[in-house]
Amino acid sequence: MTTQSKGTVPADGAPPAVELRDISKRFGAVQANREVSLSVRAGTVHGLVGENGAGKSTLMAILYGYYQADSGSIAIAGRPVQIKDSQQAIELGIGMVHQHFMLVDTLSCLDNVMLGAEPAFFLNAAKRKVRSQLQALMAETGLHVHLDALVGELPVGELQRLEILKALYRGAKILILDEPTAVLTPQETLQLFETLRRLRERGTTILLITHKLKEVMALCDAVTVMRAGQVVQTKSITETSPEDLAQAMVGRKVHLGRPEQAAAHDAAAPLRLRVQGLSLTAGQAVPLLQDIGLQLRAGEIVGVAGVSGNGQTELLEVLSGMRAPEAGQLELGGRRFDAASGPWLEPRSARECRLAHVPEDRHACGMVMSFPAWETAVLGYQDLPLYRSGPLGAAMNHERMKSEAAAMAERFDVRPRDMNIGSSKFSGGNQQKLVLAREIGQAPTVLLVGQPTRGVDIGAIEFIHQQLRALRDAGCAVLVVSSELDEILALSDRVIVMNGGRITGELDIAECTETRLGLLMAATAKEETNAAALQQA
């Protein structure tokens, strides 16, 4: 690994906005940060990259006073400081946009922004003040949110903007963003970057954690690579390249960019899944899905592109039987389901039809966080005879479960290998691998995948994509929902674009270009989501 210019970048006159020296932090058994030194020049965007669990979030959490470092020192604008809690960090002009949004679903955006920084004792007065300030801020930065909508009812993109507004409203001079683009669409990402550039112009210093090297190259002035809790290298952007960074992160060569050619698309391949006239509406008659019809054939990967919050989530829920639509027919594994007459598909019957599902929200859906990994590794397949033992299969076969889990960990390189560790203790990347391994394990004929690589590092992304392709080549029909255009383009043989609960376009991969898709998705997308949000608010 390149250790040249480890630590700080060559300093010019002005003191660095942020100076971390020899920060160490351990959680019980885990050394999250090991003598990390990092210095960020004022008014620049500084990238921070590294594998899942490399220690990026922890380091930033320490800078934000959310965790206390075991050892090491921090200096802000050259002044050594002790950051005991977030309050202090905020006073020092540090703002943080957390990886897992720090918002209260049951409160309005306005309340969320001012919480902790209310300008007046009585909320009405406070709201009036904050509202006007925010409107100014929104105009200035182009970050637009519905101040009165409940957070719980807004699409992630908007929440992301809300988080940034929150930080800026508190007068952040140093802005930390932890995987801000993990949940954004290209359009939203571009907007975000516009904003960030504008902020940089204003002299804001920005620390950006991301798994997407393209973004680093596009935005950052300097970038630091972490691995296993340590800084591997810090380079100015001009001296580095994606390949270089990737190698530094993973410690080996990583294949980036557009993959080998997609599978020859044949219309004769057997039909695995067909839906028609699918429609679903939320409580207050907000249309979520409108007259959706699609088909999946053996041996193809169909990508669903779209601004998150345009029905992809619901589509997956309906197709996997987690949610019953108002209308629509479904053909799957030789069985027909009609929402109008008779019961809709249920998760159980879905698996009987050999349909597997990798849910978007792995934390709430994909795994039981309080279970050890080996129990999570059979979730959904707990009824399979092979996992049962004893009379009438009343008992679970733990030996078998553990051995299978170990096998999954082995095949999908889940780290750590020890499947007795609690599911929550694995990084998102590894959690994702585990879920994928579980769902692919039973050789499904149809696989639904939501956000396959959200929050996952490039090493893992490469691997996961390989697995999905392999499955396709084995004759499985795969439906991939992703807000990453790169991913859609890298994986799909056919692309469906969703917008406002409708299918607004279907393209063969050959005719796909980022811009073209982008336009299809973006077309009035904002208005759509806003409308929905307003209706609900």
Next chain:
Amino acid sequence: MDEILIGSMLASTLRVTTPLLLCALAGLISERSGVIDIGLEGKMLFAAFAAAAAASASHSTGMGLAAAIAVACAMSLIHGFACVTHRGDQVVSGVALNMVAAGLTVVLGIAWFAQGGQTPPITADVRLTGLIPGWSEPEAAVAALGPWLGAIVGHGLLSHNLLVYLAFFLVAGVWFFLERTKPGLRLRAVGENPAMVDAAGVSVPRLRYAALMLNGLLCGLAGAYLTLAQNASFSPNMTAGRGYIALAAMIFGKWKPLPTLAACLLFGFLDALAIRMQGAVIPGVGEVPVQLIQALPYLLTVILLAGFIGQALAPKALGRPYLKER
């Protein structure tokens, strides 16, 4: 005659509702901040004892109230120390406080007053008497205002003591506090997502302790009402499960002030009704078993709950001690 009945029933409803309401509001504030409070029963009991003891010893209503509030707050502090500071189990802590209260009140009572855990009755001048004391008798109210007005408004509504009106006023107070003030906003937030509040630079423990103090204040008032207003002395275990009913009312009210008021009023009313229905005779069937009538309020509650009140959503962080790990 029946207007008297209605009036007395109204009066009784308000009297019975008051301690439930104060307690339920106390629980509401604590639980909205994310801290379960099974200990309402114990706090109310100990507060009632403190109020009676202090009032009878000092011959001052103020002292009684102060003592009640102080004791209840102290118990809230213990709860906080165990559950907020040290992340102990909130339910166990509540159960423990109930046990200690049930035992210690009697032990102290015997030690101090040697009347088997009862406190000496407090004198009339120390007790909280009605706004218009005379009207606590329907007849007097009727004489003053005429039949219906007198019975229902005079006796039913105006014959109560300050704590009753305070309790109802506090419903609005708590609502305003939660929905319209800065600490209220933070309190609601900490019950839903403490990590967020922490990240926003507000101390989670401090907020929860504050909530627990308010909780103590209200429990204190509830207890004081029992011994300074409704009765004139303390007797062992006199709360007789009202703390749990208050808890039920708060959940019934979905952790919101106004619905909680409705739930408390419902319990109060059903109680007053059941009392007056005892000995009722159903033609043909004969006299209704008294146990059935005594069970009626609980039965109706269950039916109402099943029939009309939908899912109650608890604060998301309720019962989860907050640590800075995911």
Next chain:
Amino acid sequence: MSASSSSSSSALPRWIDLGLLPLWNLAVALGVAGLVVLAIGQSPMHALSVLLQGSLGSLRGLGYTLYYTTTFIFTGLAVAVAIHGGLFNIGGEGQATFGGLGVGLLALALGAHLPAAVLLPLLVIAAAVFGMVWALIPGWLQAWRGSHIVITTIMFNFLAASLNVYLLVNWLRPAGSMAVESADFAESARMPALHQLAALFGVEMPSSPLNLSLLLALLACVFVWWFLWKSAAGYALRAVGSAPRAAHYAGIRPKYQVLVAMGLAGALAGLVAVNEISGVQGKLTLDFVAGAGFTGIAVSLMGRNHPVGIVLASLLFGVLYQGGVEVSFELPGFSREMVVTAQGLIVLFAGAMATVSLPLFVKLHGWLSGKNKGVAKELAHG
């Protein structure tokens, strides 16, 4: 208000976390209770020795202790099973009372006609079924009507009490008897007491209420342990309890799991009646549960909702109850309320404040060991 987190710390090895720490907490708790005893002018040491002597020192004392333990095991398990299903069951009191009705009615109806060998199993079933029914209704209301389980179970406690009084006073009470209790059961309806069994084998044992129900309780523990952590049903139950959405995703129907959890919980609570009614009283009495349902909450949570923990916690409470009786016998002026106070303090310090000295132990342990490095690396690479 469901599975409230129990205070385990990943940083400590099990033998400290589950062995040393609880003992230490118990010591602290006893210390505090001792101060109270001192405050009322008694000698803590004497009180403690009487407590232990009286509860563990003699065969009879032990008998009583284990008899209480039996009851608390049942109510504790009843709370624990519900908690693993994500439900908070305050209804143990009523479910046990209802179980009593089951035992009482069956014993009175068939006692004369059936031999013990047939009747006793039936009584056990009756207790379980009645308790189950009384818990299933709130369970059903929760799952299908959205009525909050805490309210309904509280209400059902009152309802069970009312029904019990009504039946006893108006139907089950032998004419002319003042006491509010049913007629005595036939011998065949009596769960054999241990000293009776011992007598059969010519072993002389002081009489005590301890009876075969203890065996039943221990079997229940084993079953619950197997059910929760080994059986398929338990897997589904725990999934629903800790992650409803994930369970739904996995094709588990949360609604039915609510029924399973409450049904099992109720059955366990109902079994209290086997110990109290069939085992000890030999007749249906008014208030035989006497708060054990509520004590079960503390027992379960102090036992970290695990059968083994629950047995230990039950034993602790058994000692406190029986020892408390002895103390109020031996120490004049040591009233039953002081016993309750001491019990409360012990629950407070050994239960609720169990984590107070956790950091201390973590530190201590931190010095004494630098292991798990391997895992650390693994995770850091994760």
Next chain:
Amino acid sequence: QAGQPAVIFDMGGKFDKSFNESAYRGVERWKKETGKPYLEFEISNDTQRVQAIRRMAERGASPIISIGFAQASALQQVAKDFPKTQFAIIDSVVNAPNVQSVVFKEHEGSYLVGAMAALTSKTGKVSFVGGMDIPLIRKFQCGFEQGVKATNPKAEVFSNMTGTTSSAWNDPTRGGELAKSQFAKGSDIVFAAAGGTGSGVYQAAKDAGKLAIGVDSNQNHLQPGTMLTSMVKNVDVAVYNVLKGWKAGVSVLGLKEGGVEYALDQHNSKLISPALKTKVEAIKADIVAGKIKVADYMADNACKY
């Protein structure tokens, strides 16, 4: 310790302001007079009854006095294991050679105070508050009703029971509410047989300017001036006598034997006019003489009169 007498109070506890407390006064009096100590225990759950009695017997205590009918079956069990020990039970009959049973004719006393209530009531409406709907309480209720009706056939009697759980004996707040509801119906005298719940009833009566009648002990002092009288059940005397001279068998104490009576002291003397007193004494004499037969609820599980 051997030879010491022992007293076992029931759930209510020795300070229940009525029944157990009365027994407590009895032993205390004996203690004061003889200067001898005694053993005591307060029951807090069903199982402890057998345990407590047996425990006392093993320590060689004698006589051992069980207070309250609830201990009957427990005593039945233990007494036969300790034939040499002297036992006694208040309020219930246990047939064993070594047990003395003392029961009271509560119905007679209740009848008497019922009559007093009827004679005193201005509204012709009086009321009764019971703790729990159990035979003993019905016995009080039935006697009271007879007394009222016999004295004033047109009089109305409202009755309420407090609750169905053990807290029914300890819920003054609810007692107060029950009384108030009865007052609203026009009752102006209330008789409470509800243990600790009573204090709430008497308070309510005082607050409403009505009259109340105490039970078991002489409770006139609790609310001087508004306690018409108390239906005294001389448990203390009974206990005292057992301690003085235990003798096996059943003793039934009614008005005649002075086992039950109505309380007259400085606290209620103002309320009892000479005229009233003479009338009451007359009725009492008739009962003693057997001219008035007071139906006992326990006789046939019904209040027939």
